[in-house]
Amino acid sequence: MSATDQQSVSSGPPKVIGPMQRREMWLAYLMLAPTFAIILMIVAGPLLANFWISVKPVQLADLRPPTVLVNERVRGRPAADGDEATLEYRLRNSSRTEEIRNVVVKDQVPAGFNVAVVPDVCALDGRALTCTIGTVEPGWSERLRLEGTVTEAFLSANRPERASEPEVSGDANNVLTNFDFTFENFQRIFSADEFWSVLRVTFYYTIFGTGGALVLGLFAAQLLNTVFVGRGFMRGLFLFPYVSPVIAVAFTWVVLFDPFSGTVNALLTKMGVVSDPINFFGQRAIEYSIFGIQMEFPLALTTVIAFEAWRYFPLSFLFILARMQSINTDMYEAAEMDGATPLQQFWYLSLPQLMGILSVLFLLRFIWTFNKFDDIFLLTGGNAGTRTLTVDVYEQGFALSNLGAGAAVAVVVFVVLVTFATLFIRFSPKEEGL
Amino acid sequence: MRPGSVLLTAITGLIWGVTAMVVIGVTLTLITGEVALPQATAAAVAGSLSSLIFVWRQSSTAAGGLPAWALSASVLFLVLMAATFAAPFGLPLNKEPVWQGLALIAFIFGVTSANHLSLSGASLGAMTRYEREVVYICIAKGIGFVLFTIVVALPFYVMVMTSLKSQQTLLANPLDLSIDFSQGLYGLFRSYVELFTEFNFGRYLLVSTFVSIATVVLTLAFSVPGAYAVSRLRFPGQAFLARSVLLIYMVPAIVLVIPLYAVFSQLGLRNTLTGLLIVYPATTIPVALYMLQGYFRGLPSELEEAGLMDGLSRIGVILKITLPLSLPALASVSLYVFMIAWNEFLFAFMFLDDPDIFTLSRGVVSLNSSEVPRQHLMAGAVIATVPVLFIFLWFERFLVQGLTAGSVKG
CATH class of the missing domain: 1.10.3720.10 (MetI-like)
Structure with a gap:
């Protein structure tokens, strides 16, 4: 503590917050922080959110945001090493009213599947497949086909296409977060x-x-x-x-x-x-x-x-x-x-x-x-x-x-x-x- | 002899007679299942006569003979039997003779002792306002006790008894709330066995226990440091914070439901116990914090200062001094939070769809359909109530302390 600090302490109650008091203050805030975080999140947040939701045309069904649904399967019934087969991704927009932007599908091509032909929108890097599809219309559906041949490793595995789940990302209009307002x-x-x-x-x-x-x-x-x-x-x-x-x-x-x-x-x-x-x-x-x-x-x-x-x-x-x-x-x-x-x-x-x-x-x-x-x-x-x-x-x-x-x-x-x-x-x- | 005093005495007896007759008649009906018709008019006449005899006898100076209570009891019995043609409950005496006899004894004992209690200071001559008011208050208290006991106990009695019945007996005579031992132990607890075997109630019980205990642990973990900070540490905004915590009490859960439902659905938290375990502590932390900070304030701060001087850190002080001293408060807060979480219905109902993670409240609601018989619903209600009542009776002292100290959400 410096000399001036000591002087201010001795001449009556301190006007500024001293270091010890500051430490106490920070300790108090630290101890209260979790409580406040959870109360803000679960009580105060929803209270405000009510005002937001009340001026939006939200139905219960809108809570499921529109996504692209993917179904992956192997076609062509390959039976022996070197047979030709098709890996097919069926894509569908779950919503009939909303478009989805920046749709990207990512997946791992199953082991033992040698890809010969890749669709235009997709790129293959090793076994990582990335398909950039862009904006899709409401009610859109499409099939992406990867042609290729199979090897023994593919045949011996049980449903090898299930080894990795395709990941889909995309931005859709979420009625909860967009700026459509209504007084209805x-x-x-x-x-x-x-x-x-x-x-x-x-x-x-x-x-x-x-x-x-x-x-x-x-x-x-x-x-x-x-x-x-x-x-x-x-x-x-x-x-x-x-x-x-x-x-x-x-x-x-x-x-x-x-x-x-x-x-x-x-x-x-x-x-x-x-x-x-x-x-x-x-x-x-x-x-x-x-x-x-x-x-x-x-x-x-x-x-x-x-x-x-x-x-x-x-x-x-x-x-x-x-x-x-x-x-x-x-x-x-x-x-x-x-x-x-x-x-x-x-x-x-x-x-x-x-x-x-x-x-x-x-x-x-x-x-x-x-x-x-x-x-x-x-x-x-x-x-x-x-x-x-x-x-x-x-x-x-x-x-x-x-x-x-x-x-x-x-x-x-x-x-x-x-x-x-x-x-x-x-x-x-x-x-x-x- | 004052007409006013005579009237007051007669009316007192009349009220006791009618009250005792109706209560005992209904009880007799519910215990035996035979429809008793309580003879209220006869009981009124018998009651007033016996009260008049009682007051006359106790104020008469003549010594010897029967004491006042015995005389009035015999008058009560004779008049009642004469006025009802020896069928005081509207039933022939050979039906359920034991129960009828007990009911008759209870009636005579009840009316006589009520007369004795309320009219021991009365006389048929002039009465002061003070003496009259004592009689009024006795009447009001007597009726109050009877009414409160019946009104509070009857639903619980019906709940337990209905759960022990079978569908046929329930429909055949809804008044028969007796225990039928002839159906054996299995028959008696049949609905409970079925709830646990077919309706998955064992699992609901486990889930409820887990959720409630986890809520208690989370709530204490959050509120103990918070309460300590609010009550012991000095910082800007302390008073404001201590008071504003109370405002959270005032926010209705139903207002929070729609936004939480929307957000939790999108985050995938809705149909999970995690979601429930985020919401429950958030609603109980303010209550717990408020109760605990009140208790912490009451602890002598010198003890903690001594600990600090001796080189403990703040955390050490809390763990080694404050918490051991506040065990009673921690106990009552824990029990109280446990009960809130156990009894919670709204969020469990809105959030949980998957029968594997139903809490008891949610499970009992799923029994409320026309396909599930009533005794199952009541058995579910009993299963949900018994643990709470058990905890309540066991720890009543702590809980009552908690209820009054922290005031209550509900």
């Missing part, structure tokens, strides 16, 4: 009638699913906030829905509520509660009337929301219980002395204490419920009026094979999400972070 995807999803109903269903699902999970969690936490025998067991049991794999519980619900062989429907009909089985996951709405006004009750959506609340209440339960157990009990004793009733204690003491964790949980669960795909997809497949935005991404991209439109819906999802996040960050309470 967005026009298509916004002009579809169902888009607005999808948006509405998404919000119902998100709001009621979140609310249900929170209320159930709060109730369950109240139940277990006392000491009794078997409390640990109950707590474990209450967490089951959350830790089990989604496929297991979703299919169990489907089996449980099945209109023909489901336990719930059998109970309801045999005990005379309802006359006909109810198709909980398949019926869009039940009509009923109150004072002569026709109303609809969205049955499948309600069942899906109930599943959401059932599956995720353990999370809020766990957090709320942890918070409850950290509340100081002196407060309750004082309130008890002052004659506060149990409900008053809950309303005026517990709830204000829990407000922080409740609002944080609400924000988190709101975003995660909005993001949820698996549950609805497995329960109803997005039918019967339960298609949310996330299921719509799958529906457009994979069921209808229109990747561009799917990406466009994904962009909508992302934009809505960023809007929420901004609103939440602006208005969220600062006291309790997670």
